[in-house]
Amino acid sequence: MNQLCKVLIVDDEILVRQGIKYLLDWEREGFQIVGEASNGQEALDFLKIEKPHIVITDIVMPVMNGEELTRLVKRDHPEMEVIVLSSFSEFDYVRSTFQNGVADYILKPKLEAEALLQVLRKTRGRIPGLESMEAPQDHNLSVxxxxxxxxxxxxxxxxxxxxxxxxxxxxxxxxxxxxxxxxxxxxxxxxxxxxxxxxxxxxxxxxxxxxxxxxxxxxxxxxxxxxxxxxxxxxxxxxxxxxxxxxxxxxxxxxxxxxxxxxxxxxxxxxxxxxxxxxxxxxxxxxxxxxxxxLPAQEAEPEKFNLTQFTEQLKRLQLEEAFTELRQYVTSLSHHYESDIFQFKSFLGNIIFNVTNQFSHIKDLEEQKYALFRAIDEAKFADEAIGILGVFLDQVQDQTSSLTQSPGSIVNMKKLLDYIDEHYTEPLSLTELARHFHFNPSYLSSLFTAHNKEGFKEHLNTIRTDKAAELLRAGEAPISEISSMVGYGDHSYFCKVFKKYTGLSPSGYRRQYYSQE
Structure with a gap:
C-alpha cells in the first residue's frame, strides 16, 4: 500500500486551518493531515513527536512567526519541506523564507483547491521515497x-x-x-x-x-x-x-x-x-x-441587574449593601449554566469598569483595572472569575473606608458646607467646587453623599429655596428678582424647583404666609 504524504498545518486562525482541512479530499489525493498548530512554537513541539513530510505555515503569527519556524525546521529537520501561506503585503517575509529553503508559497487570497493541490504534488515530488508515489485508488472517504x-x-x-x-x-x-x-x-x-x-x-x-x-x-x-x-x-x-x-x-x-x-x-x-x-x-x-x-434542573435566569441603583449606591458610598446585592446576583447567574460565558465575563468586567470609574480618584484601583479585565477574560471557570471580582470588591471597600472615615474627610466636609453657605448665590457646580478644593469630582460626589442625606445638587437647591422663602416672607423684594438673588439665572426654573421643595409656587407661598398673619 502506498504511503500517504503527512502534512502539518500551522496558522493562528482556526477558521483558516479548518478551511484548509476541508478544501481537499486529502486521503484520496495521497496526503494525510497529521496535526495542527496555532503558532511556530506549537509546531516545533509537534515535530518532536510526529514527523510530517510537509509543513504548511502562515507567516504572521504570535509567539513564533512562520519565518523563524521555517529557519528552525530546515536547520533541525532538513528532510521536511515547508510551504508558506502569505498575503501580498508579506512578500519581504516570503523572500526571506526562500533563503531558508522553503519549497513554495501560496497567496491566501488565491487559496483554492486546485492551486493548493498543484503545490502539494510539486512539493511531494521533492521528497525521497514519495516522489513517484501515486494517489491511492480508493476514492471512498475514510470514516x-x-x-x-x-x-x-x-x-x-x-x-x-x-x-x-x-x-x-x-x-x-x-x-x-x-x-x-x-x-x-x-x-x-x-x-x-x-x-x-x-x-x-x-x-x-x-x-x-x-x-x-x-x-x-x-x-x-x-x-x-x-x-x-x-x-x-x-x-x-x-x-x-x-x-x-x-x-x-x-x-x-x-x-x-x-x-x-x-x-x-x-x-x-x-x-x-x-x-x-x-x-x-x-x-x-x-x-x-x-x-x-x-444535568441538574436548570435554575431560572435571574432578572437583569439594576445597574442604575447599583451606581447610585456607589455614589452614596453604600458599599456594603451594593456589594452584597451584587455578590448574590453573580452567584445566582453562575447557577444558570446555560448562560453565555462571554456575556457572563462581560458583565463582571462592566462592573469593574463602573466601580473604578466611580472611584477614579483611587489610583490603585484605576491602575489595575485592565489587568483585572484580562484575568477575567482568561478565567477557565465561573468561580475563578467570581473570585477575581470578589478580591476587587474587598479592595474597594478597604480603600474607600479609609478615605471616608478619616478625621480629615469630616473636616473637608465642613469646609465644603461652609463654602456652599457663603457662595450659594453664585453659579456653583460640583466640577467648580472640586476644582476650588483640588478634589476629583467623582470623589467629591461620593464624599458628599457619604456625609449627608442628600447629594450636592439637592443640598444646594435646599439652601437656595430656604433663602428664597425667607425673602418671600420678608415681602420686600419682587418675586421676579428673588430667583437671581438666590443663584438661579432662569426664573421659570426657580419657580419649578421652589414648588418641588415647598409644594407651592413662590407667589402662592407668599400669599399663604400673609394670609396666616
Missing part, C-alpha cells in the same frame, strides 16, 4: 474523514450501506475527554491515554464500536456506537473510569453527550450536546463527568 467533516459543519453525503457496515448498532453518543492544552502537545501521552480509554470501553461494553474524531483542539472525542441495551453499562463504565483516572490526573474532565439513533443526527448532537457540555464545564469545574441526561 475519520467523514466524521471530522460532519462535526465541523460540512454537508456530506454518506452511503447508507457504508454507514450500516461501519456502525452496526442502533445507538450513538459522543464521549469527550478535555485535556490541558499544554498536555495536548505531548502526542505520545495523548495517544497512550486515548488507547487506555479504548481498552476500557472494549473490556466493559461488549460489541461497542468506537471512532476517534480527528482534529479536536481541546482534547479527545470518540463517537460511540452500541446496542441500546448496553447504554447503562456504558454510562457506568465511563463513570468508574473517569473517577479512577482523576485521582492521579485531577485536571482531566469528561463529557458524555445525549444518545441518538441516526448517524445523520451526528452533526446536530455534536453541536447541541457535546459542544454545549464543554461550555457548561465553565459553571461545573468540580464535576469530573458531565452527562447530558443527568
Amino acid at each position: 475519520d474523514s467523514i466524521l471530522s467533516r460532519l462535526v465541523a459543519g460540512y454537508e456530506i453525503q454518506v452511503d447508507a450501506d457504508f454507514v450500516r457496515l461501519q456502525f452496526p448498532h442502533e445507538l450513538f453518543s459522543f464521549l469527550g475527554c478535555e485535556v490541558n492544552r499544554s498536555v495536548l502537545k505531548d502526542r505520545h501521552y495523548v495517544n497512550q491515554f486515548r488507547e487506555s480509554i479504548e481498552t476500557m470501553l472494549k473490556e466493559n461494553v461488549p460489541g461497542l464500536v468506537q471512532h476517534t474524531i480527528s482534529g479536536e483542539q481541546e482534547g479527545i472525542v470518540f463517537l460511540l456506537n452500541l446496542e441500546e441495551k448496553r447504554w447503562l453499562e456504558t454510562v457506568q463504565a465511563v463513570k468508574s473510569f473517569s473517577q479512577s483516572v482523576v485521582e492521579s490526573q485531577p485536571e482531566l474532565r469528561f463529557t458524555l453527550s445525549q444518545a441518538f439513533r441516526q448517524f445523520s443526527e451526528a452533526a446536530g448532537v455534536y453541536q447541541e450536546s457535546h459542544v454545549k457540555l464543554q461550555q457548561y464545564r465553565f459553571f461545573f469545574p468540580y464535576e469530573v463527568l458531565l452527562i447530558h441526561s443527568e
Whole structure:
C-alpha cells in the first residue's frame, strides 16, 4: 500500500486551518493531515513527536512567526519541506523564507483547491521515497474523514450501506475527554491515554464500536456506537473510569453527550450536546463527568441587574449593601449554566469598569483595572472569575473606608458646607467646587453623599429655596428678582424647583404666609 504524504498545518486562525482541512479530499489525493498548530512554537513541539513530510505555515503569527519556524525546521529537520501561506503585503517575509529553503508559497487570497493541490504534488515530488508515489485508488472517504467533516459543519453525503457496515448498532453518543492544552502537545501521552480509554470501553461494553474524531483542539472525542441495551453499562463504565483516572490526573474532565439513533443526527448532537457540555464545564469545574441526561434542573435566569441603583449606591458610598446585592446576583447567574460565558465575563468586567470609574480618584484601583479585565477574560471557570471580582470588591471597600472615615474627610466636609453657605448665590457646580478644593469630582460626589442625606445638587437647591422663602416672607423684594438673588439665572426654573421643595409656587407661598398673619 502506498504511503500517504503527512502534512502539518500551522496558522493562528482556526477558521483558516479548518478551511484548509476541508478544501481537499486529502486521503484520496495521497496526503494525510497529521496535526495542527496555532503558532511556530506549537509546531516545533509537534515535530518532536510526529514527523510530517510537509509543513504548511502562515507567516504572521504570535509567539513564533512562520519565518523563524521555517529557519528552525530546515536547520533541525532538513528532510521536511515547508510551504508558506502569505498575503501580498508579506512578500519581504516570503523572500526571506526562500533563503531558508522553503519549497513554495501560496497567496491566501488565491487559496483554492486546485492551486493548493498543484503545490502539494510539486512539493511531494521533492521528497525521497514519495516522489513517484501515486494517489491511492480508493476514492471512498475514510470514516475519520467523514466524521471530522460532519462535526465541523460540512454537508456530506454518506452511503447508507457504508454507514450500516461501519456502525452496526442502533445507538450513538459522543464521549469527550478535555485535556490541558499544554498536555495536548505531548502526542505520545495523548495517544497512550486515548488507547487506555479504548481498552476500557472494549473490556466493559461488549460489541461497542468506537471512532476517534480527528482534529479536536481541546482534547479527545470518540463517537460511540452500541446496542441500546448496553447504554447503562456504558454510562457506568465511563463513570468508574473517569473517577479512577482523576485521582492521579485531577485536571482531566469528561463529557458524555445525549444518545441518538441516526448517524445523520451526528452533526446536530455534536453541536447541541457535546459542544454545549464543554461550555457548561465553565459553571461545573468540580464535576469530573458531565452527562447530558443527568444535568441538574436548570435554575431560572435571574432578572437583569439594576445597574442604575447599583451606581447610585456607589455614589452614596453604600458599599456594603451594593456589594452584597451584587455578590448574590453573580452567584445566582453562575447557577444558570446555560448562560453565555462571554456575556457572563462581560458583565463582571462592566462592573469593574463602573466601580473604578466611580472611584477614579483611587489610583490603585484605576491602575489595575485592565489587568483585572484580562484575568477575567482568561478565567477557565465561573468561580475563578467570581473570585477575581470578589478580591476587587474587598479592595474597594478597604480603600474607600479609609478615605471616608478619616478625621480629615469630616473636616473637608465642613469646609465644603461652609463654602456652599457663603457662595450659594453664585453659579456653583460640583466640577467648580472640586476644582476650588483640588478634589476629583467623582470623589467629591461620593464624599458628599457619604456625609449627608442628600447629594450636592439637592443640598444646594435646599439652601437656595430656604433663602428664597425667607425673602418671600420678608415681602420686600419682587418675586421676579428673588430667583437671581438666590443663584438661579432662569426664573421659570426657580419657580419649578421652589414648588418641588415647598409644594407651592413662590407667589402662592407668599400669599399663604400673609394670609396666616
